[in-house]
Amino acid sequence: MGEVLEVNGPIVTVLLPGVVNGEEVKLGELGLIGEVIAREHDNAIVQAYESTEGLRPGEAAAALGHPLSVELGPGLLGQIFDGIQRPLHSIQQQSGDYIPRGLYLPSLDRERKWAFTPATTIKIGQRLEGGEILGLVMETDSIEHRILVPADTSGELLELAPAGDYVVEDVIARVRDTSGKIHKLKLYHRWPVRTARPYQYRDHAVIPLLTGQRILDTFFPLLKGGKGAVPGPFGAGKTVVQQQIARWADADIVIYIGCGERGNELVDILESFPELSDPRSGRSLMERTLLVANTSNMPVVAREASIYVGITMAEYYRDQGYDVVVVADSTSRWAEALREVSGRLNEMPVEEGYPAYLASRLASYYERAGRVKTNAGISGSVTLIGAVSPPGGDFSEPVTSHTKNIVETFWALSKPLADARHYPAVDWTDSFSGYAGIAQQWWAEHVDPLWEDYRRKALALLAQADELSRIVNLVGPEALSQNQRWALEAANFLKEGVLQQSALDPVDSYCSPDKQFALLKLMIDLYTSGIELLDIGVPVQELLRQPILARARRLKGIDLEKEPEAYAIFSDELQALKLSMKSEYAINQEISE
């Protein structure tokens, strides 16, 4: 039994000989939960996951003998947990509107029965390795939950339960390890959150994560198993980008970590996802989603833990062979929690108060993303997308700049674009994707071999238009050639007709890969048709007058399910217009000659 010596905000010094770093601790009469982060002689420095108000020196403290861990088993999906995996729905039912302190409730429902089917591929007497599949339960109507041998257990299978209904605490298998010790395996096990779960080996990520967002999928793609970041000042659209990914991405499981952000944003998901259906399975989106919430008014130290809690659950579903997407909003709040604790420990700050280990912590966190061959011999992936909230929108600050060095896909959000309500406000100059080359193969195979061609043309047009706008702002539009004025106009319809995509538009909120390409192609074809006409002497004013330009801007809002021919019709009209203008111009020229 230990004793509280000092309380300094969330940092509590306790006399507690023999504890180890990382061990969980209970503090005071209320039994507040904390974690040992440093030791000095017989004293342990503990970070408390709950408010320490009312805690007094002299109160008791006890070490719990294990590191901060999560429960892994059926019943996670559809839930909302706090930063240390306490089930918030159950807490609400038990305690009402506010989160009480010192409350311990198991993360997984202990009463719920699951229909377990043992795996047919394994036999009594055979050797089992950690991570192998013991059997299945249907966790939701669309997700089959594969019950795994805990990653740190292996040995000879002595007994496997027959098919039947079990609660998570029921023993469904017995395994004897080489030392003769018998392990009872249940429908769930625990795993320490700060330790990455093991796998056989890392595989190359090769398949794009399709989000239905044109600026992401077509211009700055991310892969299943990839690492991405969304930095941007407040109001630029980080949360909407992440929510759109949570809604539409073609992943099996989505884990949404609300880390130090608004409570209402989680409520938005909790209220809307059950009503929305997964475009692939047709089932409610909530069935594949789980939320981890440490909102900005919840204790700051649990914020630090929340992202580890989220990613550990993601790795667990990966180990079952699923493609999992983790969105963390916002990693900056995690970094600030780290800074807060570091400051209270009087560690030496290096930049803007952040400790020296910020960069390495960030890097090792993102390292937990990836596509792997699991211990069960199947393929699974964790895709990690972190929002970054730079103070004052300044991307040179430590969290943004370190993140930029780590991730492969960087969706930089711009305040001027957001102020003009150009959403998603992804800046085409500052953003990058190191995965475009790999994504290209997929698009060429599944959508169109010309994908890369059109993508490059569009990016080149955008860059050219930016340059031209600078010239216009210096010397006025008169300085531009006919072709340059057309390029400026083309960049505008490309922005409005392709890049801009409202999350609120019922039709355009999601755009299929085929539609993405078709739309891009129409815009670029419109642009090149104009160039052809300019080349034979059609004046640019004539082009700018064409009503087809306004129609091009509205193409994205057409529901191709209802009007499957709409794009073909537009394309035909464009061809017809081009021909008629060509011949008209040829006649005019003859007359004038």
Place this chain on the structure above:
Amino acid sequence: MSDKEYRQNTSARGGLLFMRSAPDIALGERVQVRDHQGRQRNGQVIRTAKDTVLVQVFEGTDGLDLERTWVRFLGEPFEITLSPAILGRVFNGIGEPRDDRPPLVSRIMRNVNGSSVNPAARAYPREFIQTGISAIDGLNSLVRGQKLPIFSGPGLPHNRLAAQIVRQAKLPGEESQFAIVFAAMGVSYSDARFFQESLESSGVLSNVTMYINLADDPAIERLILPRTALTTAEYLAYDLDMHVLVVMTDMTQYAGALREVATAKGDVPSRKGYPGYLYSDLAEIYERAGRIKARHGSITLVPVVSMPSDDITHPIPDLTGYITEGQIVLGRELHNLGLYPPIFIPPSLSRLMKDGIGKGYTREDHARVASQIYASYARALEIRNLASIIGAEELAENDRQYLAFAEAFEHNFVSQGEDDERTIEDTLNIAWDILSLLPAHELSRVSEEDLARYHHHEFPHVEAS
């Protein structure tokens, strides 16, 4: 818990009192400090160890004679007394009457720090509040339970705007139990007076509770004042089922007090000397706004944040914007043109607008009209900028239409009288008058049906006043 009284103060500076040999005092415990003249001050324990305690004194530590100062630990957290009689009253930051009337008597006591709302217990705010102000209702709608700050600067009319919102805010077609909590931190006497008179003249004073800390009142008291005010708001909303509008001014003064104490404590500074935990501290305040599923009332929060040197990237507006559900930004240029309210549209935002407007709430075209105005005004500002370089005569015909649009927008839509209360219908109709200054084919954010229905299709002459 029995009271404990001690005299072993070792030092006092910056509003903090360091004490030795005061064993086993709880974090957050309420403290009474009696100075050598017998005057009482109030404090709270902010750090505690076996033999030393750090107390934050709300009235400050000036003039404390350490040898003759007694400190009494009350063995309880900082609580305030609540009862329905709190309406119509005026208090200081720690809940002591400022209106020459006796303190409240009631058995209901609440810890001013509140506790974290379970996100699973919240209800998403979606009821449109009509403020009668076009730039807000039309383009940055406020909904019940939202936290929507006003970003302002010295000399800009944020107080007048806040007072107008307070006077005019209503749910169209609904009479309901409402209350106003006004929290003033470090404001001038005349500003506080202005609010009081404005509320008085609209006859609602009996529905108002005020917490006032003036510019010359102790700064540290500002740290607890918003918490006291929100504890009251929670009581009114969740115990008495009222819809509460909380106006808080000025959060920058609050943050200044926080920085003062943080510096005295030796906390590691992050930007501009503010402590790294400023974000979480502000969030503890702002996140207390909202709606809760099981309760009838609501808390809508309109904080005023002044931007030092009009800089929106300054830590206080910046961190506020990261927490609140949008912001209404006042612009000096519009103000200098004599326009009221000088709401600068591009950086203004309401994040909860999307769910509170449209068919069944306001009007079907609302969201698209707002988006179109944002897009067209952004374009118009670029053109205005270009015109200032090359001269308006050099602009193309089409570009000149945008200049006319911007003028009309600023003068006829954004600008309105301080007593002008426009219905949302009016606001949207004015929006269409102004959008009709642009040819229909330029308006790709609205639907073709909207254009057919609302666009005037000829270009009426709109007078720029």
